[in-house]
Amino acid sequence: MHPIPEPTRTLLLNSLFPETQRRGLAGRSFAALAALLGILSLGLSAFPATQAQAQALRPVPPLDELIASARATQELLDAYRDAVDAAHPVAAFQLGTAAVAAYELLRATRAQLADTGEVTHLDSALYPLEQALATWLGPQLFRGQTVMPGVHPVRLGAGPERAERLLDEVTQVGLLLKTSQEVEALLPGQALPECALLERKTQRNAVDLIDAWRGRPVNFAFLKEVLRSRGRWATIESAVGSRGKSLSDIDASVGRQALSTGPLHDVGDFDAERAETLLTPLSEADANSASDSHAQLDDQARAAANDVFAMIASAEPRARGGLIVQLASTGRLTAVMSEAVGRPWSEVELLHDSLPLDRSARTQAARRLLRPYFEGKGGILSVSRTLDEQISRRGDFATRWGLRALRFVYENGTFGFAREHDQAWDAMSSGYLTGAAYDRATLKAFGKASAIGIVSSVTGGAAGAAAGGYAGRLIGERAGALAEGMVGGMVSGFSGGASADTIDVLSGKRRWADVLVMDWFKAGGLGAGVGVGFSAAWMVGAEAARFLPPSLVTRGHRLLERYPQHSSLIHRLRAAGAAEGLAARTRILAKWSEVRRWIDDGILPPDSGLTLNPAGVLDGDAMLTLAIEPLQPINQAGDFAGPLLRISGVDGAGGKSVANGSSAGALTPRRFHGTKPKYHVNEAHVPGPKFNPKKTPLPPDAESVYLNAIPDDALNPSHWYGVNKKGQIYRFSDANNGTAHFSAIGEVGAGIQNMTAYAKARLKELQR
């Protein structure tokens, strides 16, 4: 193992992973690998099933419906832009995510139509939509104007990376708007005179919040425009941040970086001027000479090299190539990468491997420039790199493609978690990543995967495109904030569980390996059964719904608007609708006082088959478990005509209605007011010549038990139930001729399979 100088290690870790407390690796690697393999196997087994389920539940709709869906997605995009222009981060994030989800659904359907003539017609609607998404989802525009010269639509590519790039843009815009809100909260609304009164510390904090976005020029420019529109930029333009630079200086520096690496690439902490100041040009000959004589350059040069290396590592992979070329063009690359400055070859190799697999001139040149610093050395390989090595070494075509397919499934089956994890695994196995840092890396990957999952849940995994991994650096660092702040109120089969899981993991309540990924897949599959066509507008929350055109506003949104005080109840109904489709019920555990408030406010009808608390014995704190359901599909566009919801029953046996001890009379089912059939003896139950051994013998007390038997339905009973002195339940079946006969005892023979919840609730009363 190549020795790694501690300063280098610390700098690298600090740059990649903020928390770097060194811990022993004993036992950790095996446990982590086992957990990963568990996730992988679950992912592999669940993914095809989820696809099949999604396809089974979602037949290809008619072409005109697909075209309409594309139009609806365009409307979602318009709503998104309205939310962005209004600087509303939550609404923007939710609407943007919904637009990407809707687009992915259309892409998945297009794949199903691939061999038909209809695909051309669909493409005529899909391609303009794709262009619109590439243009309008990102921070390139604000209020219809480009935020800086030279910006262009996001390049989506042709593969599964499309969705992740779009989501990356949505996420960054959401977080930028959130930053804008934070800056606004620090600064007064007006004016330079007041600026003078601002405390220096407040100014510095505000500048630091903005400075954090300098890595990607277009982000910085977008934030600048938003703050300008809110009257805040001018207030602190001359203020100085923690790095000792004024906001106007930072702005100018960002502009220069944009000219060098482009406005859309995120260079992270890289500061070209600082790098140039820190490093002294070093030729390869000088470096070789220093290595041959085992001389090391001075500490200052090594520290500078480490500093600049950390800056490069903080840049997104797509930008790193440009930075490496930039350093080489000023003769400073060797001063960072050479062993003469203490750089381990394995770090350079890792940097090389992190460059994207594209054919851009910058990336290709960067690869060529880095290779001399590590070629010919070995290391321990992760699953991904082992597969990559095998792919490159195997000569036969079939094996190579088989390995590629395996690599694809490995990535996609884990929502991109594998790729993120493997980078950390490689670093750890090379000996310069601590256990804590490894945990941190896998956690970040986990957070990113959860964002992917939100979209994948809507597409039911059928699209597959969202599963290619997620490159956004910010979403990983702020996954907790996203899950709590931006996803809140959204509905999807995935988001409820996954976001909660993510929060749990981020807050340290659970480890990532403990979370049941299988449940996520299942939830995602169920989400596909929502049956609301291809408009994904249903998944956004109330704040985002305000930006939707009326044609996309669902009943759930209207309920939220009408009864904001009961959002908790409504969110649960929406989530149940997403999981099971249509007007799915949900079980609610609530205090009687709360249920009373629902009724008083009109969201629940006063009588929906149950007479609540007829004896008036419940106090306000008594807990009830109710099954509540919307009377019309809650996640479909439209409004409620007539009653909104109903209480369709009590949970389980109908008796678990009260938890605080005073159960009598909590919930009383409506009474049957018809005629009770006459008792009749069915001779097939009577031992004798007509007895059928398949039948339960008639007990001697059947007639007396029937006297107090209760019906199994309030309107149309088919059976009657009574209880004998031993507590056994007898069933009596209506013969549809005005008579009823004994037909079963509770647990005898086949048992009773059709005893209604109504009968159970009535029997409970009887037994009291």
Place this chain on the structure above:
Amino acid sequence: MIWGDTKAFAIEAHVDPGQIYGHFAIWVAGQRFGDMEDAADLASGARWGRLFLQSSPRRNRPDLEARSPEQCVRELFERYVEFDTSPWDRAAFLLDGAGDSSLRDRASVLVFRGADDRDRVTARGWKSGSTLQAVVAPGVVDDVVGQFCAWVEALPRSGS
């Protein structure tokens, strides 16, 4: 005696000479549901069959078309057993009553009509837990049930 197509939907019934009861089964998607060895009160079954036919106009549930057979069973049957205490319109959707004790506690047969007027016949075996669904041409289910009822009603009532 079998009415209908056993590969989609059919009713099978016969009576033993000298017995007051008969034997009954329903075929759904090629599988037989019901215990032919048990004695079923066919007259009671036919009376349920008539109720079922009278309730035909209420059998339209196009909203269930996109649901899985299991979800249909949940919506039309299990919910009323598990938690829903509101009135259950059994006569419109359940054929269980036509089979009397042959089907009771062993299987459940549910029918609903889609937007295309075709009936979806869903059968759930309680012991096996298996659920099958057949899509049947418009009117066929009612025809088969009607033929069964007419046959039972024409039987000599000497045994009773």
